[in-house]
Amino acid sequence: MRRITRIATVGVASAALALSATACGGKTSSSAGSDSDGDKAAIAYDIGGRGDQSFNDAAYAGLSKAQKDLGIEGKEAEPSDGESDADKVQRLTELARAGNNPVIGVGFAYAPAIKKVAPKFPDTTFGIIDDSSVTGKNIANMVFNEEQGSYLAGVAAAKVSKSKVVGFIGGVETPLIKKFEAGYVQGVKDTDPSVNVLPQYLTQPPNFDGFSKPDLGKAAAQGQLDKKADVVYSAAGLAGSGAIEAVSKAGKWNIGVDSDQYNQEGLANYKESILTSVTKDVSDAVFNLIKSVKDGKPQTGEIRYGLDKDGVALSTSNPAFTKMTDVIAAVDKAKQDIIDGKITVKTAP
Known part of the structure; x- marks a missing residue:
């Protein structure tokens, strides 16, 4: 079993800009330096981070399952207070450069950053949860009813x-x-x-x-x-x-x-x-994307989860x-x- 590593980056402005601003500038890079072999995957958390007992924790459960079942090394990136789109761009860029594939943004706030970063790493699959506005050949949009x-x-x-x-x-x-x-x-x-x-x-x-x-x-x-x-x-x-x-x-x-x-x-x-x-079923959505990349058939485009596929449900615990x-x-x-x-x-x- 491989380990999960947590990292954090420092934010400099309001997280609210993630919705209203276009992606800020950042250092450009290419996928040429990627050392991904399908055994490294990363998730970048939404507001609240891991431990929210809700959305982010569900995404972590998917990464953890992939770690155990697929033998991948997982990396987690925490948000910081008052961060900007530029911070998210930097975070996703660093994760992609490190050879993580896929790189998953947990939440719609990552849309501007993924739009900026994904074209620069064409051999890396980028996943985004709860957003279908940003599209690309290497972007998987995991959305729910x-x-x-x-x-x-x-x-x-x-x-x-x-x-x-x-x-x-x-x-x-x-x-x-x-x-x-x-x-x-x-x-x-x-x-x-x-x-x-x-x-x-x-x-x-x-x-x-x-x-x-x-x-x-x-x-x-x-x-x-x-x-x-x-x-x-x-x-x-x-x-x-x-x-x-x-x-x-x-x-x-x-x-x-x-x-x-x-x-x-x-x-x-x-x-x-x-x-x-x-x-x-954020957990399965994350796991399924990681598995698809490891299997050499990465998911892309809109992947919708509704009642018909038990992608949303009412718990009976x-x-x-x-x-x-x-x-x-x-x-x-x-x-x-x-x-x-x-x-x-x-x-x-």
């Missing part, structure tokens, strides 16, 4: 709510997180129109603290609890852990996101409150959830109706 999984969460929330008030907390108001809101609200309303949904975002671009500061999530959840919400769905990365804590202490239901948060070690004290989670037979039946029916095309889930509120 988050709205579909969120619809199922809405069905479950509407069925278990006793107060007829449920909450949604989005980390940062971006098109991606609005997909979570849209599916959730539609699922709630299709199941029980009398249930009131309270949507709330922690920050607005260019402020991305809503993905990284648990205190923001805790305060938002407390506000929703004060308005009688008894189910809260948080799509907020590391900030969501604060919401989970507040909801748990109030004795109400949480719905987690990205990873099966019931099984996340860092949330063990609150697990009984986590009814279910909307999972994205909490025994309390699986005992709710009427809720499970409603969720299963909604899932099949989406797969069969009887229900079209909105991607915007």
Whole structure:
């Protein structure tokens, strides 16, 4: 088994520029110096880094699986506070120069940097999760139908709510997180129109603290609890852990996101409150890309994961959830109706 190495780079400006700015300049290079033999792979984390109990940890699980099953050497690159697109360009360039193949950017914020770096390393496959805007012959876009999984969460929330008030907390108001809101609200309303949904975002671009500061999530959840919400769905990365804590202490239901948060070690004290989670199979997406490169048939273009391929799902780890037979039946029916095309889930509120 080969080791996983973690590295960090120093940022110099706001991470929010990753959405609005075009990629900044950086030293150019070619793939001529690459020493990749298909046995080295790297992931560059999104805001919050490894340990967020959610999105980044799911990506790490895929790298770890590749390390164990494929014998590859894995490298991790952590983000830093206040970093710019130029920092991401530098990070990806260094990872590619070191012979890592593939190099995977975890999150849409890496799109400008991958657009800049990928053409300079044509023999290296670059993966990006949650973005299809940047394309190229050596770019794999791993995207998910988050709205579909969120619809199922809405069905479950509407069925278990006793107060007829449920909450949604989005980390940062971006098109991606609005997909979570849209599916959730539609699922709630299709199941029980009398249930009131309270949507709330922690920050607005260019402020991305809503993905990284648990205190923001805790305060938002407390506000929703004060308005009688008894189910809260948080799509907020590391900030969501604060919401989970507040909801748990109030004795109400949480719905987690990205990873099966019931099984996340860092949330063990609150697990009984986590009814279910909307999972994205980021782990398999990362593993599959690494394996494709090692096999000499690298994936490229859009690789979409939806309910039909179990790319998004509703977790059933909490025994309390699986005992709710009427809720499970409603969720299963909604899932099949989406797969069969009887229900079209909105991607915007």
